[in-house]
Amino acid sequence: MTLDPLLSPARFEWGCATSAFQIEGASTVDGKVPSIWDSFCAQPGRILDASDGSVACDHYHRLAEDVQLIANLGFKHYRFSIAWTRITRQDNSLNPAGLDFYKRLLDALEKHQITPNATLFHWDLPAHLEGGWLNRDTAYRFAEYADLVARHLGDRLPRVATLNEPWCSAFLGHDLGVFAPGVQDRAQSLVAAHHLMLAHGLGLQAWRAVRTDTSLGIVLNPELSDPASSRPEDVQAARLAELERNDCFLNPLFGREWPQELLQQIDALNATRKEGDLAICAQPMDFMGLNYYTRTIAQAPAGGRDVERGYAFVTPTAPKPLTDIGWEIYPEGLTRVVQNLLHQWPLPALWITENGAADNTGVTDGAVNDTMRCDYLQTHLEQVAGLIRNGADIRGYYVWSLLDNFEWAQGYSQRFGIVHVDFQTQKRTPKRSALMLQRLLQA
Ligand code: GCO
Numbered sequence: 001m002t003l004d005p006l007l008s009p010a011r012f013e014w015g016c017a018t019s020a021f022q023i024e025g026a027s028t029v030d031g032k033v034p035s036i037w038d039s040f041c042a043q044p045g046r047i048l049d050a051s052d053g054s055v056a057c058d059h060y061h062r063l064a065e066d067v068q069l070i071a072n073l074g075f076k077h078y079r080f081s082i083a084w085t086r087i088t089r090q091d092n093s094l095n096p097a098g099l100d101f102y103k104r105l106l107d108a109l110e111k112h113q114i115t116p117n118a119t120l121f122h123w124d125l126p127a128h129l130e131g132g133w134l135n136r137d138t139a140y141r142f143a144e145y146a147d148l149v150a151r152h153l154g155d156r157l158p159r160v161a162t163l164n165e166p167w168c169s170a171f172l173g174h175d176l177g178v179f180a181p182g183v184q185d186r187a188q189s190l191v192a193a194h195h196l197m198l199a200h201g202l203g204l205q206a207w208r209a210v211r212t213d214t215s216l217g218i219v220l221n222p223e224l225s226d227p228a229s230s231r232p233e234d235v236q237a238a239r240l241a242e243l244e245r246n247d248c249f250l251n252p253l254f255g256r257e258w259p260q261e262l263l264q265q266i267d268a269l270n271a272t273r274k275e276g277d278l279a280i281c282a283q284p285m286d287f288m289g290l291n292y293y294t295r296t297i298a299q300a301p302a303g304g305r306d307v308e309r310g311y312a313f314v315t316p317t318a319p320k321p322l323t324d325i326g327w328e329i330y331p332e333g334l335t336r337v338v339q340n341l342l343h344q345w346p347l348p349a350l351w352i353t354e355n356g357a358a359d360n361t362g363v364t365d366g367a368v369n370d371t372m373r374c375d376y377l378q379t380h381l382e383q384v385a386g387l388i389r390n391g392a393d394i395r396g397y398y399v400w401s402l403l404d405n406f407e408w409a410q411g412y413s414q415r416f417g418i419v420h421v422d423f424q425t426q427k428r429t430p431k432r433s434a435l436m437l438q439r440l441l442q443a
Contacts, residue, residue: 003440004385013396015077019122022405026060030097035085035124040180049411056406071112074441081122122164133192143202150210159215162203166196186308187268197252201280219289224337225298233300237311241298255282289353292334294327325358331379356400358414368431
């Protein structure tokens with residue numbers, strides 16, 4: 001593979017991404033308090049392989065080695081998340097020992113001249129916050145946490161995102177119930193979505209009250225949903241899926257009311273919304289991160305809880321090309337989804353903050369020949385270059401993920417890393433995809 005000149009590291013930001021709960025482990029160390037993911041993993045039947053994040057990649061104890069690895073692979077940028085559960089204690093006051101971990105991480109990155117790109121919330125909500133995202137107070141607690149990070153680490157963080165993929169926290173967590181906290185209630189998921197966006201806005205306000213030199217934004221996973229057929233019912237289903245995933249989050253960011261179709265579903269929301277919330281959500285943003293993996297195919301609901309949602313997803317099957325987690329490989333979707341968004345909302349500068357594939361190829365003779373992931377990355381990078389060529393303001397690309405890690409409800413059964421992790425020995429082995437990127441970045 002050769003690199004399109006538009007993506008040359010001289011002018012375009014290249015990075016790799018991780019998140020705290022998925023790699024750190026050390027879940028009870030140095031005063032860390034439990035998150036909703038710690039409690040969720042402890043419930044039987046929640047995680048496919050009955051695993052948890054207590055050890056994960058043991059990154060907490062191996063950060064020097066892991067940052068060295070990032071440097072060896074040639075990345076100059078690293079996206080990670082800060083665990084709220086390490087920064088604050090049960091009484092929401094600062095936990096200096098947890099803070100120290102991120103200081104050590106930032107020291108190591110600085111030593112290798114790798115620029116940090118931090119996310120404040122990647123799903124690991126402190127378990128002691130009563131009601132979690134269903135409680136409006138949690139949005140105010142988030143602003144206090146943002147204030148603490150701004151005060152204690154802000155001078156070393158040039159770019160900060162408030163939330164990662166709030167759709168997942170709201171809908172996978174409170175409607176489908178497959179993510180923590182595992183609630184299955186449509187109305188509650190909309191309440192959670194509102195509180196998440198409120199937290200985003202309050203968080204930005206809190207940060208800016210401390211510092212004005214940080215580039216601030218949010219990371220979303222916008223949806224491209226195609227109808228299963230041209231039947232009007234299926235077309236409408238695909239539309240509703242996109243409204244829930246996109247408009248529900250993008251509208252508040254730009255001060256627009258939620259789409260009517262969603263508002264009709266929820267009296268519960270009216271009970272928690274206050275005059276002025278929309279203005280809080282719509283704080284100016286310096287950037288937006290977009291995560292893209294696949295598209296979905298939607299059809300009219302046949303029954304059950306899909307009726308409340310107004311859509312059902314069709315599971316993709318062969319001969320469609322699929323990654324090992326069963327997601328369709330559809331590179332054109334990246335172009336289509338970005339163009340759709342640019343058409344509808346006045347987006348700030350964009351970064352692709354996650355893109356990657358589950359390719360579970362193992363180690364053979366000391367090497368991991370993950371050719372499917374190599375092709376996946378290559379074809380998606382071509383789309384990124386095409387978008388830029390056609391005028392999209394995309395400033396960087398972060399591959400998901402640096403390491404094989406705890407893949408949420410799938411446990412350790414799905415491997416997204418460009419570096420293989422042997423979870424028995426914690427040995428790291430760069431895969432063919434990592435070596436491919438290393439070559440490109442050095443060329
Ligand atoms: C995400 C998630 C990652 C997942 C990845 C693969 O932001 O979607 O950040 O945590 O591991 O998406 O499912």
